[in-house]
Amino acid sequence: MIVVGLTGSIGMGKSTTAQMFRDFGVLVNDADEVVHELYRGEAVAPVEAAFPGTTKDGTVDRAELSRQLMAAPQRLPELEAIVHPLVREKEKEFLSRSADAGAAFVVLDIPLLFETGAEKRVDRIAVVTCSPELQRERVLKRPGMTEEKFAMILARQVPDSEKRKRADYIIDTSDSFDVTRAQVKAIVGQLAASKGDADA
Template sequence: MIVLGLTGSIGMGKSATAEMFADAGVPVHDSDETVHRLYSGKAVPLVEAAFPGTTQAGVVDRVKLAAKVLADPAALKKLEAIVHPLVRADADAFLARHREAGAPLAVLDIPLLFETGGRNRVDKVVVVTAAPDIQRARVLARPGMSEEKFASILAKQVPDAEKRRQADFVIDTGHGFEAARMAVAAMIAELAGDKPGTPRS
């Protein structure tokens, strides 16, 4: 089974691209969705122990938690030390299930793949990109987003150009999502060995 790492900076269209893989029948593990699930499950007692008062009725209160960690790098590292191993264990179980089921390809949707050293967990990397003006317009249209917050998020991410340089595949969502969908289909075919001139097993 080929494990494909899907990543991209904020506002590049990564989530929409992940849906395209899923629509094509490829198993996709979504790190963000996993965190949401963990915040009402396994992570709750661990987060409460580390950050008292940030959970309520068996669920992590993301607003209260953000208030404690976003402006405190040490606290953020403490939270990451709790959450990242849980997400990775969930992803490993996901891969094991689909490997056992005989899936030829599986996708790990990892927003901070390069930033967290996730490159060694996957066979190939696809980076989702778009022109800077498109990215900015998408991000600033989000509720509660500001220029300052956007700049702060970008500062914590590996630059788009560097991600593209390290990628095995690049999908540009700036040409429209139908073009991106066609690129996803072509990539799946290539990874399946179904490209012109390649013998099929």
């Protein structure tokens, strides 16, 4: 089974692209969705212990957690030390289920793929990109987003130019949905062909 890591900096259109892979019948494990689930489950107690006041009604209050981290960015590794191992476990379960189901290839949607060393766990890398101007426009439209928060997020991410250099596939979302979908379809076709060659 070929494991493709899908990544891209904030605002590049990664979530939309991941959905396109799903539309073509590819199994996708979305790390952000997994974190949302963990924030309603296994991560609640350890996050509250490390960051008191960040949970309520049995879930992590993301806005409060974000507020605390903006005030003390140096504590981010503490949160990652709690969350990343739990995400890895869920990822392993997904890969195991997908292999059992006979999937030829799957996609791991990992926002911080290079930043967390996850490229070692995948066979191919697909990077979603767009122009810096379009990226900024998309991100600043998000609720609660500020220039300061955007700058903090960008500072944590490997630059887009570096990601593109390390990619096996580049998906440019600067144009229409149809143009993006055609790029995804081409990649799915290449993966199916390469898997067929490997099995032959």
